Amino acid sequence: xxxxxxxxxxxxxxxxxxxxxxxxxxxxxxxxxxxxxxxxxxxxxxxxxxxxxxxxxxxxxxxxxxxxxxxxxxxxxxxxxxxxxxxxxxxxxxxxxxx
Amino acid sequence: xxxxxxxxxxxxxxxxxxxxxxxxxxxxxxxxxxxxxxxxxxxxxxxxxxxxxxxxxxxxxxxxxxxxxxxxxxxxxxxxxxxxxxxxxxxxxxxxxxxxxxxxxxxxxxxxxxxxxxxxxxxxxxxxxxxxxxxxxxxxxxxxxxxxxxxxxxxxxxxxxxxxxxxxxxxxxxxxxxxxxxxxxxxxxxxxxxxxxxxxxxxxxxxxxxxxxxxxxxxxxxxxxxxxxxxxxxxxxxxxxxxxxxxxxxxxxxxxxxxxxxxxxxxxxxxxxxxxxx
Numbered sequence: 111x112x113x114x115x116x117x118x119x120x121x122x123x124x125x126x127x128x129x130x131x132x133x134x135x136x137x138x139x140x141x142x143x144x145x146x147x148x149x150x151x152x153x154x155x156x157x158x159x160x161x162x163x164x165x166x167x168x169x170x171x172x173x174x175x176x177x178x179x180x181x182x183x184x185x186x187x188x189x190x191x192x193x194x195x196x197x198x199x200x201x202x203x204x205x206x207x208x209x
Numbered sequence: 210x211x212x213x214x215x216x217x218x219x220x221x222x223x224x225x226x227x228x229x230x231x232x233x234x235x236x237x238x239x240x241x242x243x244x245x246x247x248x249x250x251x252x253x254x255x256x257x258x259x260x261x262x263x264x265x266x267x268x269x270x271x272x273x274x275x276x277x278x279x280x281x282x283x284x285x286x287x288x289x290x291x292x293x294x295x296x297x298x299x300x301x302x303x304x305x306x307x308x309x310x311x312x313x314x315x316x317x318x319x320x321x322x323x324x325x326x327x328x329x330x331x332x333x334x335x336x337x338x339x340x341x342x343x344x345x346x347x348x349x350x351x352x353x354x355x356x357x358x359x360x361x362x363x364x365x366x367x368x369x370x371x372x373x374x375x376x377x378x379x380x381x382x383x384x385x386x387x388x389x390x391x392x393x394x395x396x397x398x399x400x401x402x403x404x405x406x407x408x409x410x411x412x413x414x415x416x417x418x419x420x421x422x423x424x425x426x427x428x429x430x431x432x433x434x435x436x437x438x439x440x441x442x443x444x445x446x447x448x449x450x451x452x453x454x455x456x457x458x459x460x461x462x463x464x465x466x467x468x469x470x471x472x473x474x475x476x477x478x479x480x481x482x483x484x485x486x487x
Contacts (some may be wrong), residue, residue: 174388184414186329
């Protein structure tokens with residue numbers, strides 16, 4: 111499996127990217143994508159907003175809103191965390207490498 | 210009722226996978242999760258196609274619920290152990306639903322699928338079939354289910370607990386952020402509702418916080434008035450089932466209802482009051 115981040119996320123049909131703020135990326139460790147990792151989206155105060163599980167290719171995706179966010183990842187093989195700034199609607203890539 | 214009557218640990222579950230009279234049931238939002246691997250012997254319940262009427266916006270009726278559980282091989286005397294993804298949101302919803310139809314022995318697997326996976330416990334892809342039963346449900350216990358008129362009447366008189374994220378409560382988001390945000394209804398919350406996100410009741414691995422921590426959260430910090438009845442709501446009633454479980458089943462608060470119509474209904478009603486902001 112290739113560990114390179116997906117260039118574009120899989121978006122359901124009918125999604126208007128001038129209105130939706132999509133934060134997406136790949137969770138990886140070393141060169142490998144990590145499936146079944148738990149990715150949390152936290153708001154600017156650190157409060158839980160949503161959680162998804164990465165796909166077989168390590169991909170995750172959130173529909174957020176413009177603002178400052180934090181991603182926090184849990185997996186049995188490691189954890190990760192990063193901040194994400196989404197100034198306006200559209201696609202925001204935010205891949206994460208587990209420690 | 211104590212915590213041990215309503216919650217089981219992953220260790221207990223692993224030790225009881227083959228115990229007679231114990232049926233594991235997985236309930237997910239992403240109903241394909243079960244097919245990718247489930248607890249050995251667990252049957253699958255699809256909250257959308259099996260627990261919702263497919264024409265009217267409502268639950269399946271008593272006869273449909275009886276037929277469903279009979280076909281799944283769940284008997285009236287079985288102990289049903291529910292678990293699922295999303296930190297047990299839909300498993301908690303199913304728990305509340307089983308209680309609504311009067312099932313006697315239901316428990317939640319603490320931490321659900323998430324803790325099970327984080328612990329590296331085994332999942333199976335084997336198909337599961339159980340011999341059919343002849344299940345008998347009771348009439349819905351409406352002491353735990355709230356409808357819209359009671360919710361409007363509860364404004365300013367009962368505890369209303371909005372368990373969505375702060376950004377949904379304020380109106381910034383219209384759905385939990387793993388779902389697209391464009392929705393038909395308005396954003397905001399029911400006036401006088403407290404905002405206690407469901408996630409505050411759970412640890413990061415999806416297990417419930419201790420009774421002491423829960424009491425502190427709802428009563429000391431959020432200001433829930435234990436002298437009043439309580440209605441919990443979210444967007445579609447699944448996260449508020451999680452909070453209903455914490456308040457009613459873990460803390461033993463007597464009069465707690467889940468408003469399953471939740472924000473998708475309330476935010477579409479004509480003429481009801483809505484508040485924006487934190």
